[in-house]
Amino acid sequence: MSYQNITVSAAVRGIVRTLCQQEELVLLRDHLLRLDHQSRHDRFHGFMDDSFIERYAEKCANDGTVIIAYLEDGVVRGAAELHPPATSSDLPEIAFSVERGLRRLGVGSLLFQKLIEEAHARGYRRLRITTGAQNDAMRALANKFGAHLSFCQGESTGTIEVEQTAPPAFAPAAVIPIDAARAVIQFNRAYWKFWLGLYGWKQAA
Numbered sequence: 481m482s483y484q485n486i487t488v489s490a491a492v493r494g495i496v497r498t499l500c501q502q503e504e505l506v507l508l509r510d511h512l513l514r515l516d517h518q519s520r521h522d523r524f525h526g527f528m529d530d531s532f533i534e535r536y537a538e539k540c541a542n543d544g545t546v547i548i549a550y551l552e553d554g555v556v557r558g559a560a561e562l563h564p565p566a567t568s569s570d571l572p573e574i575a576f577s578v579e580r581g582l583r584r585l586g587v588g589s590l591l592f593q594k595l596i597e598e599a600h601a602r603g604y605r606r607l608r609i610t611t612g613a614q615n616d617a618m619r620a621l622a623n624k625f626g627a628h629l630s631f632c633q634g635e636s637t638g639t640i641e642v643e644q645t646a647p648p649a650f651a652p653a654a655v656i657p658i659d660a661a662r663a664v665i666q667f668n669r670a671y672w673k674f675w676l677g678l679y680g681w682k683q684a685a
């Protein structure tokens with residue numbers, strides 16, 4: 481399973497990779513500590529103080545959690561977390577966070593894509609996500625991949641079927657402007673050749 485057609489803004493200049501457990505989990509901690517008040521609320525369902533986040537990051541370093549991170553200059557600015565199920569009857573839990581200055585540029589989509597690939601490779605069929613039913617950003621992100629987030633009334637836990645997630649409808653990968661310009665010129669030539677040909681005009685296009 482490999483999605484190639486995620487379009488990101490030109491402002492996205494970092495890299496996405498999995499963090500090494502233990503050694504690099506401090507980068508996750510610092511990222512989570514940088515989240516603003518509302519983001520912390522959305523991400524941690526109300527648990528927002530620094531000491532909670534510090535303990536949380538430490539736990540991730542030791543319990544087999546996979547962290548797929550978006551890094552700029554070695555600093556984690558976004559993360560997708562895949563927590564292994566605690567028991568055989570539990571579902572793996574996932575979570576996402578992107579720092580506010582980098583929102584709506586496609587970073588969350590990149591992380592979502594990588595996380596689904598990782599979950600698929602591990603043979604997970606369903607994933608659980610806990611967030612407020614009113615979290616429009618998370619809903620939009622999941623919907624983009626056709627993932628169904630179902631929330632029971634009063635509950636803030638949704639499930640994602642790994643096999644049913646699909647890449648977003650095809651959008652051409654980002655093209656550098658010069659290529660785009662060439663493509664337009666070529667299209668125009670072909671277009672006018674076609675119409676001039678129809679009218680019997682022989683003209684170099």
Ligand SMILES: CC(C)(COP(=O)(O)OP(=O)(O)OC[C@H]1O[C@@H](n2cnc3c(N)ncnc32)[C@H](O)[C@@H]1OP(=O)(O)O)[C@@H](O)C(=O)NCCC(=O)NCCS
Nearest residue numbers: 522575576577578583584585586587588589611617620621
């Ligand atoms: C949820 C979150 C990770 C999305 O990250 P992001 O980098 O902004 O996501 P993207 O830029 O890839 O956007 C994905 C899609 O969602 C849409 N979207 C993003 N934020 C939105 C919002 N607030 N309202 C409506 N749509 C939104 C985007 O337009 C995009 O759709 P498009 O490609 O069709 O335009 C980010 O908002 C976040 O970190 N929120 C705080 C923590 C949180 O709530 N985590 C989820 C619970 S674990």
